[in-house]
Amino acid sequence: VKGRGAGHAGRGGVRCLRLEIEYEGTRYAGWQRQPSARTVQGELLKAAEALFGSRVEIGGSGRTDAGVHALAQVAHLRTSGASQLSTRDVEVGLNRSLPHDINVLSVRPAPPTFHARHDALARYYLYQISTRRTAFAKPFVWWVRDRLDVERMRQAAALFAGRRDFRSFSEPAAAETSTIVRVETAEVDTSGDLILFRIGASHFLWKMVRRLAGALVEVGRGHLSANDVRALLEGDSREPAAWTAPPSGLFLERVLYRGDAPPVKRGPAFAVTR
């Protein structure tokens, strides 16, 4: 097999790496490459093609919308043509040219067929709500001025767990054939002035986490009851669209693959200590 990389003819054929990446989504039009907007995937492709001197394929575990962050997005990086770069060289080389708000946390060898989206077993998201105004955290939280009843939110979040139809909480997307999702964990916790909503599932529908977070805040405000949430889960309502929580509070926290250790309990993604 002859490599396609300029000057990188080699025995290797296809090489695949698993990248773990953190990014602050504030300045980006989301993960997905776009012809005329700054995106995370676009920046990674630019950095990787400069490093390898050839075209590469980069695919994430899923898209994140504009303004949404990742604590550990996973992507495959597939190159054709052997390269002499070690995984450490790739990590350092990518970080050297990536913008400050995208950071490669780790690079590991993966089987040639590894596909970050198809092979992912579960995704975990964190949504951060701040109950106080803060000078530092605006890009990383949704600041809700109203008093929220956390206990009610906790009880409502428990209703999301299990195999449910999230039709009411999603934006119709062409790619989605079903709106049934099996939610593995859905929990509300607090940490200082933050309310943390964590949810894990094999996959998510478009805007689902932000609409669930929005509904939880409505519950916390006393505008929605547990029965209302149950009715939304059983029906087909467009109402939750109006409650869509802002992207700033949302973090893709973890993506799980076969052989990975299960996620451990964590604190907030970002905390101001006072």
Add this chain to the structure above:
Amino acid sequence: VKGRGAGHAGRGGVRCLRLEIEYEGTRYAGWQRQPSARTVQGELLKAAEALFGSRVEIGGSGRTDAGVHALAQVAHLRTSGASQLSTRDVEVGLNRSLPHDINVLSVRPAPPTFHARHDALARYYLYQISTRRTAFAKPFVWWVRDRLDVERMRQAAALFAGRRDFRSFSEPAAAETSTIVRVETAEVDTSGDLILFRIGASHFLWKMVRRLAGALVEVGRGHLSANDVRALLEGDSREPAAWTAPPSGLFLERVLYRGDAPPVKRGPAFAVTR
């Protein structure tokens, strides 16, 4: 006494409030009001004059340079003419019109003669050094790529404590008549990937904390010895100017006045949990 505020005639005369303020300095040309630059004091004055409908005096405990943050800057807000606004009204009213990266934490009544700079007994600064690249913390740390020997830094920081001449570590400023400072505490600590340098003194010289932080990093890199630091403290060198640490890592953490509780041991100002 007739109030000067438009429509606020009253019995009060001069009223003074003590404000505690947090801000992210990134977007500002420092604390001090300037005719043609965005500053923290300038934004506060604008918000306060709109709220009181009259001219007010706002003075901070000290200036912070462009890009430097405050976890708890203290300022006096002096108004002439009585106003019916409670301290809570002032806090809420100011925050309503302040930009998102300036936040009034508290408003308390103060004696009419209270002066945030003259009355301050001690200031406490925190400098945050990050030992790893991170997508989230750039505005709040100095990322140092080189391996740092924290134990050496800790020992060097201890040399700053006591009554010392910090001539070598300051930028000459017209207002300063002496370069002698009694440093109360100077400590290096770690928290995850962060190295935290904390220093407290009755007052500080211009750029002093950033030059001390820069010298500590030189020590951590092995470029400076404890004896070199001692020599700098005994001499008059321009060398530390070249090591001035970037403003992003610096936080004014606390200002102490008569009757205040002493500061308690804290963690980092801003932490990414992974």
